[in-house]
Each structure stands twice: as structure tokens, then as C-alpha cells.
Amino acid sequence: MLKNYWSKGAKQKKRVILFLIILLALLFFFRDDYQPVLIFFRKFIFIILLCFSLLFLGLRGFRKAVGVGKRIGILFFLSAFFGILYYVGWNLQFYDYMKTYNVFNDLNKIEIHELPLTQNERIQPLRNIFSMANESVGETKDVSLPHLVRVDGNNQWTMAIQPTEKYYWQGLKDNTEEVFSVSSTTPFPRFSSENRISVTFSIGESLKFSRNTYNAVVQRLNPWMLFNYEPSDTYYMKNDKGAWVEVVSLIKWKGFFFPYPSFGGVMVIENGEHDITDYLERITIGKGTYISPDEMKNHAYLTKQNTLSERVSRLQAESLKFLAGFSDPLPWNMESAVKIPTVPKDQNAQPYVTDFDFSDSKTDAFSGLYHWFGLEPVGNERTSLSYSVFIPADGTDKFYFYDHASKKQGYAGVSAMPLKVKESKKEYDWNSNTPVEFRPYIKNIAGRKRMFFLGTVSTISSDNPEQFDGSATPDLALIDSEYRDVVWINAKKPSTWNEEVYNQLNEAWKTSEGSNLYFEKQKTILEQNKQVLDSIKLISNLDKNQQILDSIKLLSAQDKKLTEIEKLQRKIDSIKENQ
Secondary structure, eight states, X not given: OHHHHHTTOHHHHHHXXXXXXXXXXXXXXXXXXXXXXXXXXXXXXXHHHHHHHHHHHHHHHHHHOOSHHHHHHHHHHHHHHHHHHHIIIIISOHHHHHHHHHHHHHOOEEXXXXXXXXXXXXXXXXXXXXXXXXXXXXXXXXXXXXXXXXXXXXXXXXXXEEEOSSSHHHHHHOOEEEEEEEESSOSSOOOSGGGEEEEEESSBTTOOGGGBHHHHHHHHSOHHHHHHEEEEEEEEEEOTTSOEEEEEEEEEEEOSSSOEEEEEEEEEEEOBOOOHHHHXXXXXHOOOEEEOTTTGGGOGGGTTSOOSOHHHHHHHHHGGGGXXXXXXXXXXXXXXXXXXXXXXXXXXXXXXXXXXXXXXXXXXXXXXXXXXXXXXXXXXXXXXXXXXXXXXXXXXXXXXXXXXXXXXXXXXXXXXXXXXXXHHOTTSOTTTEEEEEEEEEEEEETTEEEEEEEEEEEEBOSSOTTOBOOOSSOEEEEEETTTOOEEEEOTTOGGGHHHHHHHHHHHHHHHHHOOOOOOOOOOOHHHHHHHHXXXXXXXXXXXXXXXXXHHHHHHHHHHHHHHHHHHHHHHHHHHHHHO
């Protein structure tokens, strides 16, 4: 049809050329709008090609078929095929099954035989931080979802103070002008003064059109990346020059048969207001500097950092269910099939970004931020801890796991923790309060490594389930995953936690393990000097007592001599009288 229209004359040719130019311009300038469609085709390319090929062959055979019976047979076959495909692929989730299996085969799996220690424990859960941050901004501002990252060598919650999405006009004209950077290790997070960083980003998560982070990143992708990459989580951190940057994690889709997601590097967006040159660049080729996974090691601020998309790490952790083979997760096997435990709605789900110390775990793993998962058996009634998974948060191609089940440790998992906390404090109003986010706490106490879960009691609004109480002094509980006992600890004094745990559990440990190791806290200089003085006084008292004993012994000896003299004198007197 287009060929016939083209051959009609010069006027029609101009119209076709103009139409093609407009079409190409729309495809170029609006690629951020239709890119999700390209990703959809990329994710299901094998299924789409299979369906279209079979449909084409079936319809061609239907048209060529002479008898009614053959045509009915072809229609029946096509209907049965697509019906079975839908039932098996979507209802039985066979497509996700194969996708997860491909993820498992792509992993660089390393089994560790000794748990790492935790360090720099974060006091507040994510939702508490998010609530407290929202309490500190005005009507026309929103706070982006917090992420735990490393800033100046410390673990910080960072989030952008951005124009609200509630009012459309702010997203059109305003910039993101501040960033919260709050310590994760303090029970008193402050959202003012030095923790409220003045920095301008003209590209932000809540901004509109080409100034939106997603749009700017997609526009920056080349044609090949447009089909294979998609933006994910957005992080705020400092680069190697000390300047604040916006780091967008990228997901890369791999494979042809049942494509699967993997870490695709990051896109780094620098801060600053944009002029007309930046505007033209933004609407044409987007903004940002792409850094591939192989190049990230050349940037110190991106190593041992948190840049991995949680969508990717969740699928990697879930794929461990294939550890015993392709068919093990099927209903008639399931010897080692595991799942990521679910949490109630609106709470922060796994992974829990945690700082681990691998220095004494006999592996080449670095010490820093990891995505931690506590995997449990697939049954709803099974809440034991089967595997601990440690995925480097910077996207390093390593996957560490610790097999609790094969070691028969019998640890309780995350799903079992809420009821244990509630049972230990029956006087709480558990209708409005709930224990949340049970992250690992692993320490050397009483002669061995012990695994606990650190949970926080939060109050959830009855009107808005997404609003958590962000108390500066939350109630914290440590649950021994082996002994199942709950220890309530002082959020203001993390240095005393190990001693509080020991004071409550040492008798149980000694009874069960036959251990005579006692917890000894480090004495201050004043306490050490006092101990020395007490020792000196004791020695002095001993000297005085020794002198008294020597005197008593001397007197006793003199008394004995006098008695003997008196006896001899009586004998002499008796002899004299008899003479």
C-alpha cells in the first residue's frame, strides 16, 4: 500500500518522507516511554517467537486445508497448545522456574563453613528511618526511599529531599536541593543541621519528563542497551572527589531461552544545575556516566558499596533451591528446597543490608556491606533457618552461602522471631505494636560464634499502615536462634549488648555446653588502679597479721620454758627435803 502511494507523484513522496522523519524523531525522543515494551519483548523473546511461529504455521495450514475436519483439528491443536502454555507457564509458574534455574547456573557459588561476624550494627529499621525523615520535611517535599550506603567510611542512611509528586507543578520547575545522610549506628538519628546536606540535583526520582531519573538514564542507553538494560534502585553517595552523586543500579537481561536478570553496572549522575547545553543533551542522549561491572573496581567509592539491585539479589538467593538439582523444588522432591520468608505488608522485606566482617572466615570475601538472606523450607509451617546467603552489595560476581541444615544446627529462622518476641512481653499492646526487620547479629561470646536476630518493636499507624513510629529510643530485642531465648537490650548502649546477653544466657550455655568461660568486661584505668590499691592494702594487712602471729608464737615458746623451769625447781626442792 505504501509503495502504491509513493508511486503516485512527488507530493505523495514528500508526505511519506515527512511521515518517516516524524516517526523516527518520535522513536528517538520518546524511547524512554516505549522502552518497557522493548524489555517485555526481551524477557519473553523465546516464548513470543515460538507462539508467533506456531500461529503462523497453523493459520497457513488452516487456509490450505481442504476438509472441515482438518481445519477443526488445526484449531483444536492451536487452542490446546496456547491453553497448556498459559496454564503451565503462568499458572504453574514454569517460566519463572526456568528463569530462576538459569540464574542459579550463572552464579559463582562459594560455600563457607564459618559464619562471618557482624559489625557496625544499625539500630533503626528502614521504615522507622523513612517515617522520621518524612516528619522533617514540608508539604511540598517528599523523601526518597532510604538506602544504606558507605559515606566517608561510615554506614549512613541516605535519601533525597525531592519535590513532592502530589503537586505536579513542583516536579516541573523545582530541583532536588537537599540530601539526608544519617548514621545507621546511632539510636538518635538527626534529620537537621549537618545531616541535611545542601546539594542540587536537576535530575531526580520525582521530577518530570527529561529531568526524571528513569527517563534520563534510559535516554543515555545505546540501541543495544535499550533492549537489554533497565534502571532499578537509586542511591545517593559521595564519589572519590567527595562530591555527592546519584548512582542508579542497572539490571541486565541475559540469555535467549528464558532470559534472566543480572547486575549490569551503574549509571552515575553528577550534581549541579543544568544550563541550556545540558538541557539539549538531556532530551537527546540523556544524562549520566555508565560504569560497567568490570570497571567498578577502578572507582574506590563503588567498591564494598551498596549498588546492587534488590530485584537481582532476591532472585539469586531464591535460586539456591536448585542446590540439590533441577527437579528438587518439584512437589515430589523438595529435600532441600527453600524460600525467602515473606513479611507482613508494608514492612521492609529481605534482603537486609548488613555490614559483615569476613577477616576470620577463611575466605577471600571482603569485609563490608552485603545483602543478607535467611532462607527457610518452603512449607508455611516450617520456620527453621536452612541457609544464610551473603551477596556482595557492590555487585561483585560472588555468591556466598552457609548451610545450616546440613550441619544440623537447628536454628530458628526469621519467620519464627515475631511470635517469640511477643511471647516474651505479654504486657505489650501487640495490636498496634509489632516487631520488625530481624537482621542477623553474629558475635563471639563465651568461647564460640553465636547467631542472634536483632529486631525492633515499631508502632504502626492504624490509619496509614505505611507510617511507622520512628522513636529515637526503640525497644530492641536479641533472639538466640539456637536457644530461642529473647534478650531485651538497651538501644542507647550497644557496647553492653554482649554482656547483657551473657548475663541472661550464660547458665543455659554452661548447662548445655559444659562451658566454664565467663564474660569479662574491659576494666577502666580507674578500676585497674583501684584493684592495685586493694591488693596493696591486703598485703599490708597480711604483714600486720603475720607480726601478730609471730608474737603469739614467741609468747607460747616462753610459756613452755617457764613451765619446764617450774617442774625442775619442784624436783630440786623435793630432793632437798628428803636429805
